[in-house]
Amino acid sequence: MSSVLYSLPATGAWREGDPPGRRQWIPLSSPLPLEAGGELPGAQLSYETWGELNADASNAVLVLHALTGDAHVAGPAEPGHPNVGWWDDLVGPGRALDTDRWFVVAPNALGGCQGSTGPADDHEDGKPWGSRFPKIMVRDLVRAETELADALGVRRWAAVIGGSLGGMRALEWAVDQPDRVAAALVLCSGATASAEQIAWSSAQLHAIRSDPDWLGGDYHNLPDGRGPHAGLGLARRIAHITYRSPTELETRFAAQHQEGEHPWRGGRYAVESYLDHHAHKLTQRFDAASYVVLTEAMSAYDVGRGRGGVAAALHRITARTLVGGVDTDRLFPLHEQRTLADGIPGDDGLRVITSQCGHDGFLIETDQVGDMIRELLA
Numbered sequence: 001m002s003s004v005l006y007s008l009p010a011t012g013a014w015r016e017g018d019p020p021g022r023r024q025w026i027p028l029s030s031p032l033p034l035e036a037g038g039e040l041p042g043a044q045l046s047y048e049t050w051g052e053l054n055a056d057a058s059n060a061v062l063v064l065h066a067l068t069g070d071a072h073v074a075g076p077a078e079p080g081h082p083n084v085g086w087w088d089d090l091v092g093p094g095r096a097l098d099t100d101r102w103f104v105v106a107p108n109a110l111g112g113c114q115g116s117t118g119p120a121d122d123h124e125d126g127k128p129w130g131s132r133f134p135k136i137m138v139r140d141l142v143r144a145e146t147e148l149a150d151a152l153g154v155r156r157w158a159a160v161i162g163g164s165l166g167g168m169r170a171l172e173w174a175v176d177q178p179d180r181v182a183a184a185l186v187l188c189s190g191a192t193a194s195a196e197q198i199a200w201s202s203a204q205l206h207a208i209r210s211d212p213d214w215l216g217g218d219y220h221n222l223p224d225g226r227g228p229h230a231g232l233g234l235a236r237r238i239a240h241i242t243y244r245s246p247t248e249l250e251t252r253f254a255a256q257h258q259e260g261e262h263p264w265r266g267g268r269y270a271v272e273s274y275l276d277h278h279a280h281k282l283t284q285r286f287d288a289a290s291y292v293v294l295t296e297a298m299s300a301y302d303v304g305r306g307r308g309g310v311a312a313a314l315h316r317i318t319a320r321t322l323v324g325g326v327d328t329d330r331l332f333p334l335h336e337q338r339t340l341a342d343g344i345p346g347d348d349g350l351r352v353i354t355s356q357c358g359h360d361g362f363l364i365e366t367d368q369v370g371d372m373i374r375e376l377l378a
């Protein structure tokens with residue numbers, strides 16, 4: 001098989017009427033003012049929690065997901081959650097985020113597609129936001145999460161933890177609201193988006209927008225499960241290469257042919273088949289317009305914007321902060337975490353994850369991430 005078939009539905013977004021799973025919701029301020037100008041009316045944030053908030057609300061830990069993650073950090077696959085939690089090994093009794101002690105909170109990012117308001121959701125006129133969804137920035141995601149903290153009665157997080165897009169949000173929390181963050185773990189992120197990251201993202205955005213079913217972002221009500229699946233799949237292929245290391249790809253796949261196929265006769269290399277698989281899986285669980293909105297937010301990220309630059313921004317941090325990077329991350333290379341750790345007041349917080357898995361190492365090397373979390377919360 002040399003082609004990949006995409007199946008229904010037109011968007012991988014969670015929709016009203018789908019099983020809620022463990023999700024809960026809060027309404028956000030309406031309208032929610034946005035950093036880039038404009039506002040978002042009628043929005044809500046979905047989230048999940050584990051453990052119990054203690055009497056003085058001092059045991060709450062905020063966990064923030066990466067680009068295509070969601071609030072389902074832990075727990076089984078079930079109706080409403082097609083996958084097991086993305087850090088399932090780390091959350092639960094006796095685990096690094098020990099739920100006998102900590103109250104763990106995980107929101108789905110604003111603009112996402114798993115319960116928080118995003119382009120696939122209906123606007124006040126009953127039609128999907130689509131292309132009308134406003135430009136949102138990482139700081140807007142954190143503004144929404146601040147409302148979640150207020151709603152839950154959490155004045156100060158015992159820790160804020162996240163990787164990649166989640167790391168940008170953890171950093172923003174620590175810089176913007178130092179009095180509300182006791183400790184932070186920033187994984188596989190940087191102080192600003194790099195040219196390399198923007199370039200890879202740009203190619204992905206072109207892939208999505210070149211799909212004839214993108215329709216300027218207004219595809220959500222197309223019939224027969226149509227949608228920009230091919231474009232989103234191509235974006236995921238590009239992204240997934242950047243999420244892994246050349247050594248890992250070589251070790252796992254080299255130039256092997258996919259079993260039963262021959263590249264000279266219309267078949268695929270094994271690594272092509274692997275990318276096809278990840279592309280297909282993403283189209284089943286993610287909305288292309290959310291992918292665009294959140295990717296653009298990452299490309300616009302600059303912790304120093306409006307704060308006198310990166311150095312001045314990092315100096316605001318009072319939280320005990322660890323900065324984790326993966327030694328083979330080619331998308332957010334280790335020197336970016338070195339810069340962050342050097343700029344954050346306090347002892348050297350750089351911690352290195354050893355892994356062949358590149359940027360995705362923070363999702364895969366859960367033993368090493370667990371050690372960092374234990375150190376942070378000790």
Ligand SMILES: CC(=O)SCCNC(=O)CCNC(=O)[C@H](O)C(C)(C)COP(=O)(O)OP(=O)(O)OC[C@H]1O[C@@H](n2cnc3c(N)ncnc32)[C@H](O)[C@@H]1OP(=O)(O)O
Nearest residue numbers: 068069070083084085086258270271273274277360363364
């Ligand atoms: C686990 C989830 O998907 S959670 C859902 C929420 N998602 C997120 O939070 C996003 C973060 N998660 C991710 O990006 C990814 O899922 C990761 C990083 C965790 C995956 O990393 P890994 O565990 O190393 O998986 P890996 O990249 O090796 O891929 C394994 C898959 O490739 C498939 N595969 C491997 N080789 C091939 C091949 N030659 N051809 C086709 N498929 C292949 C495997 O069968 C496996 O399929 P499955 O995941 O459907 O069981």
Ligand SMILES: N[C@@H](CCO)C(=O)O
Nearest residue numbers: 066067068069164243
């Ligand atoms: N593979 C992860 C990492 C992105 O930084 C994701 O899809 O969210």
